[in-house]
Amino acid sequence: MPQKRLSVVVTRRLPEAVETRLSELFNVTLRESDTPMSRAELAEAMAECDVLVPTITDPIDAGLIGQAGERLKLIANYGAGVDHIDVETARRRGILVSNTPGVMTDDTADMVMGLMLAVTRRMQEGLAVMQAGTWEGWAPNAFLGTRLGGKRLGILGMGRIGQAVAKRAQAFGMQIHYHNRRRLRPETEDAFEATYWESLDQMVARMDVISVNCPHTPSTFHLLNARRLKLMKPSAVLVNTSRGEVIDESALTRMLKAGELAGAGLDVYQHGIKGNPELVNMPNVVMLPHMGSATIEGRIEMGEKVLLNVKTFADGHRPPDQVVPAMH
Structure with a gap:
């Protein structure tokens, strides 16, 4: 592990096991309430952290990515779909994007x-x-x-x-x-x-x-x-x-x-x-209210994929589930 622990911001409440493990490995800011972050909160988080862990409820467009701080180097999405993230703009800014495919x-x-x-x-x-x-x-x-x-x-x-x-x-x-x-x-x-x-x-x-x-x-x-x-x-x-x-x-x-x-x-x-x-x-x-992937097992496995992506990145390697713009 590098000397300095990565600063990670999680935008939604995740299963307790996932939040605990993230907290053990990184300097994590967890979400207190189970509500989506406002645009202003997202912008503030992206200005300060090394890694953002968003979900499908966080629209991360070119405007937000443009306000990101120099430190932000990875958007480790909690979920497989990334159509809420402007992957191309992130790439141009040198920010990697990863997801959690195959889990659900x-x-x-x-x-x-x-x-x-x-x-x-x-x-x-x-x-x-x-x-x-x-x-x-x-x-x-x-x-x-x-x-x-x-x-x-x-x-x-x-x-x-x-x-x-x-x-x-x-x-x-x-x-x-x-x-x-x-x-x-x-x-x-x-x-x-x-x-x-x-x-x-x-x-x-x-x-x-x-x-x-x-x-x-x-x-x-x-x-x-x-x-x-x-x-x-x-x-x-x-x-x-x-x-x-x-x-x-x-x-x-x-x-x-x-x-x-x-x-x-x-x-x-x-x-x-x-x-x-x-x-x-x-x-x-x-x-149904978007329940397709809603199992305890699936949500924890999604969290494990996020952990693996962030940990691999922290160790100086390419995240295994990196999203390339042409792929999605």
Whole structure:
């Protein structure tokens, strides 16, 4: 370890085990309240510290990076997605950016299946009846949903999470289809018995369930726009645990209201934490508050990745999870 301990600022409350370990290794300023830092607080932190540990709730744009002090040399993001950080501007300023990839793969894939089941089996409606105390007993035709077995699943983005979803969906007897920037290797495709679609339009039109698992980049913004959503079968279901910006939420809302789509399971929204208010009370829409990666195990593993990135940097080496601008 270098003689002088690095000054590290953590922008949100993290699991206690992670905060304790960071405090043992570095001069850490922890967040007292579990609320996002204001822009002024972020600017102040970035002016003073060697390492900033932000989360998805901290928009670190060119303006903030421009105010950073000479000492700031690493932004060790707590989370895999870095679209809230201007990585290119950071690079130009000589500030490295790292993330925590691969940690939330299984947890997010589990949630995809949970949302798929919740929508296709009408759990939201059943829950509402039980909570209202209005259930009048079993009936042969009540709450009829559709089974997942035999259905075609179209995975949009076949990276780590997309493949983990495919593995789970296979166990449910679903047929796996996918669209990706690059086709998978034949042996990977074979393992999932997956069908590759070069044309997203053609895939979307034929699927029973679409799962969005691609990152938000300029090229994926509104990838599922109004025109593409219209190609979906009226009996199809859409699940999004990735980034809200990938879907035109207004168009999705209109289609769900008009009965042009069977349902949706959403864990992310186009405008941050504000899902379209019209979606909130729809019986065929399951909305969750960005819970996809929310497991104790996952959050601690994310913290361990942050620790490893900061520790490696402190020892004078390149962080193992450094983000290069072209990568995301």
